[in-house]
Amino acid sequence: MIDTAAFQGKKAAYFTLGCKLNFSETSTFGKMLQQMGVQTAEKGEQADICLINTCSVTEVADHKCRQAIHRLVRENPGAFVVVTGCYAQLEPEKVAHIEGVDLVLGSNEKANLIQFLSDGFVGRDSCGERDHVASYRAVKTKDIKSFTPSCSRGNRTRYFLKVQDGCDYFCTYCTIPYARGFSRNPTIASLVAQAEEAAREGGKEIVLTGVNIGDFGKTTGEQFIDLVKALDGVEGIQRYRISSLEPDLLSDELIDYCAQSRAFMPHYHIPLQSGSDTVLKLMHRHYDRQLFADKIHRIKDVMPDAFIGVDVMVGCRGETPECFEETYDFLRELDVTQLHVFPYSERPGTSALSIPYVVADLDKRQRSQRLLELSDQKTEAFYERHRGQEAEVLFEKATRGRAMHGFTKNYIRVELPPSEAREEYDNQVLKVRLGGFNRDKTALMVEK
Numbered sequence: 481m482i483d484t485a486a487f488q489g490k491k492a493a494y495f496t497l498g499c500k501l502n503f504s505e506t507s508t509f510g511k512m513l514q515q516m517g518v519q520t521a522e523k524g525e526q527a528d529i530c531l532i533n534t535c536s537v538t539e540v541a542d543h544k545c546r547q548a549i550h551r552l553v554r555e556n557p558g559a560f561v562v563v564t565g566c567y568a569q570l571e572p573e574k575v576a577h578i579e580g581v582d583l584v585l586g587s588n589e590k591a592n593l594i595q596f597l598s599d600g601f602v603g604r605d606s607c608g609e610r611d612h613v614a615s616y617r618a619v620k621t622k623d624i625k626s627f628t629p630s631c632s633r634g635n636r637t638r639y640f641l642k643v644q645d646g647c648d649y650f651c652t653y654c655t656i657p658y659a660r661g662f663s664r665n666p667t668i669a670s671l672v673a674q675a676e677e678a679a680r681e682g683g684k685e686i687v688l689t690g691v692n693i694g695d696f697g698k699t700t701g702e703q704f705i706d707l708v709k710a711l712d713g714v715e716g717i718q719r720y721r722i723s724s725l726e727p728d729l730l731s732d733e734l735i736d737y738c739a740q741s742r743a744f745m746p747h748y749h750i751p752l753q754s755g756s757d758t759v760l761k762l763m764h765r766h767y768d769r770q771l772f773a774d775k776i777h778r779i780k781d782v783m784p785d786a787f788i789g790v791d792v793m794v795g796c797r798g799e800t801p802e803c804f805e806e807t808y809d810f811l812r813e814l815d816v817t818q819l820h821v822f823p824y825s826e827r828p829g830t831s832a833l834s835i836p837y838v839v840a841d842l843d844k845r846q847r848s849q850r851l852l853e854l855s856d857q858k859t860e861a862f863y864e865r866h867r868g869q870e871a872e873v874l875f876e877k878a879t880r881g882r883a884m885h886g887f888t889k890n891y892i893r894v895e896l897p898p899s900e901a902r903e904e905y906d907n908q909v910l911k912v913r914l915g916g917f918n919r920d921k922t923a924l925m926v927e928k
Contacts, residue, residue: 562584
């Protein structure tokens with residue numbers, strides 16, 4: 481039994497690390513607490529409840545998680561502190577031993593976060609002291625079966641709809657299947673209902689999130705293309721974006737449908753990881769570079785102005801200098817828009833640790849820098865081609881001290897100077913003319 485009265489007037493602080501899926505889940509948790517009378521703590525206010533949703537994709541991510549926990553404990557003395565997410569699933573005992581943490585929830589338990597929070601928060605509040613950490617130990621991957629529905633926007637304009645969780649791929653460098661479990665999903669009907677609810681709330685854009693979205697249907701026997709077609713028919717939602725699709729699951733049928741669909745945007749995020757077939761085999765990826773190139777060419781054939789973001793990992797075990805040069809040359813010639821570059825991080829328990837060739841940290845940094853410079857060149861050239869054109873932009877509320885911004889259909893960031901921004905522009909699609917670059921060349925300005 482949840483004692484909602486105990487939560488009335490309380491304040492909560494939220495902190496999220498990692499992917500869009502984590503942000504979507506945190507936003508949903510916040511919405512659930514809000515319905516129980518919990519307010520979000522403003523900047524500088526002390527919170528009664530702190531929720532940290534963690535990531536564990538790299539060693540750096542683990543370190544950031546620990547830093548975030550320590551900081552929230554320090555800034556909110558006496559608060560009831562809950563830690564969930566991938567780091568909490570993989571390292572529950574380490575998290576439980578951090579001073580100030582009250583509750584650690586693994587991937588199964590977070591589906592019942594409100595019940596666990598009610599039991600712990602109300603119980604501790606009644607006795608007035610912290611006497612132990614309620615830690616729910618990580619279960620085996622095959623036993624992670626819960627699915628936490630999520631379609632929320634938090635303080636953003638765009639909604640994030642969780643359509644899938646878990647992964648069956650087990651790439652040699654990755655711990656995500658151990659943190660999230662095997663691939664699973666809700667029904668198309670339930671997801672359409674959530675999209676319809678977002679439309680009733682005034683939402684205009686939805687980003688589809690998940691761990692391996694293209695694998696949708698393992699639980700229900702449905703297909704991702706059928707989900708896309710069903711969502712395309714939801715009235716009121718003007719835009720959909722697909723957060724990430726494995727290249728081997730990006731079918732030509734899906735590409736062609738999105739090219740002529742009502743609401744799916746010409747915007748793709750496709751993980752490559754390496755442009756070397758040697759390294760892709762060591763990673764146990766499910767494609768080669770030729771398949772990846774074929775998908776890019778297919779997208780550009782039917783959507784010439786499509787924005788294509790690409791994940792690239794540098795310095796993984798087995799990536800010799802020659803393998804990296806293959807990756808660099810491959811990406812230099814490929815018509816993609818932006819590279820999301822990150823260095824390989826050794827993860828305990830992964831099979832990549834058995835690969836003998838180790839890349840030095842200095843080489844990782846140098847390789848990352850070269851790819852980031854290539855990314856800047858490609859993004860700037862893509863933006864340059866669109867200067868002077870008219871485009872529809874969905875604007876978002878400006879954060880304090882920053883220019884109001886939004887995105888075109890093909891994900892070009894567009895800024896309005898503070899003097900021209902209007903509160904009523906928030907969550908509105910406006911037709912503008914794209915002008916010159918902003919100061920740091922990360923956006924185009926609206927031409928006056």
